[in-house]
Amino acid sequence: xQLPQIRMESQQARISMTIQPARQEIQQPKANLxxxxxxxxxxxxxxxxxxxxxxxQAWEDMNLKSAKRSIEEFAQEGKQAAMEGIGRxxxxxxxxxxxxxxxNPLISQxxxxxxxxxxxxxxxxxxxxxxxKINYQPxxxxxxVQPNKPIIDVQVNKPVVNYIPGSVDISxxxxxxxxxxxxxxxxx
Numbered sequence: 001x002q003l004p005q006i007r008m009e010s011q012q013a014r015i016s017m018t019i020q021p022a023r024q025e026i027q028q029p030k031a032n033l034x035x036x037x038x039x040x041x042x043x044x045x046x047x048x049x050x051x052x053x054x055x056x057q058a059w060e061d062m063n064l065k066s067a068k069r070s071i072e073e074f075a076q077e078g079k080q081a082a083m084e085g086i087g088r089x090x091x092x093x094x095x096x097x098x099x100x101x102x103x104n105p106l107i108s109q110x111x112x113x114x115x116x117x118x119x120x121x122x123x124x125x126x127x128x129x130x131x132x133k134i135n136y137q138p139x140x141x142x143x144x145v146q147p148n149k150p151i152i153d154v155q156v157n158k159p160v161v162n163y164i165p166g167s168v169d170i171s172x173x174x175x176x177x178x179x180x181x182x183x184x185x186x187x188x
Contacts, residue, residue, distance in 0.1 A: 007181040016173035022166030029157040038148040049139040058127035 059065060065073070095105040 002184045004185045005183040007183055009179040009181070011174065011177035013172065013176035014174040016171045018169040018171075020167040020169075023162075023164040025160075025162040027160040029160065031157060032153075032155040034151075034153040036151040038151070040148060041146040043144045045142040045144075047140040047142075050135075050137040052135045054133040054135075055131075057133070058131035061127035061131050 060069070092105070092109050095109065099105060
């Protein structure tokens with residue numbers, strides 16, 4: 001025996017989704033940059049060196065003196081010799097005045113006047129040691145540097161942003177369906 005049956009066949013609905021993703025483009029242009037570095041201001045002052053050489057003593061030691069200096073020395077030596085001569089003659093005159101004292105002043109005075117006193121022996125360097133006087137002042141350099149700050153000019157560029165929004169399309173790929181079928185309702 002066959003029993004009546006109900007047959008159901010269903011089909012579920014299906015959704016179709018088409019997704020277009022969003023796109024974002026960002027570009028950052030480089031900044032406009034200008035840098036200038038002015039040169040530093042430099043001033044230099046130089047005081048030149050000074051060298052002095054005094055050879056006066058060396059020339060005098062070699063008896064190469066100026067006329068003025070020679071005259072001054074000869075006048076001084078003449079004055080000194082005249083004073084010594086006056087003193088010697090005064091003392092010898094005093095001795096002769098006192099001839100009655102013991103001794104023989106005529107012989108001793110004639111011996112003194114006839115002979116020069118002995119000269120001293122020794123080595124003499126011409127010109128004498130350190131006769132040339134040297135004075136040296138080194139030069140001086142004064143440097144003044146005035147640095148200048150750099151000149152910086154910056155122009156910042158804004159970013160370029162392109163945005164394309166995304167989209168979602170939803171559609172029915174398949175609709176739901178329900179089929180009902182009755183089997184063996186009527187038996188023969």
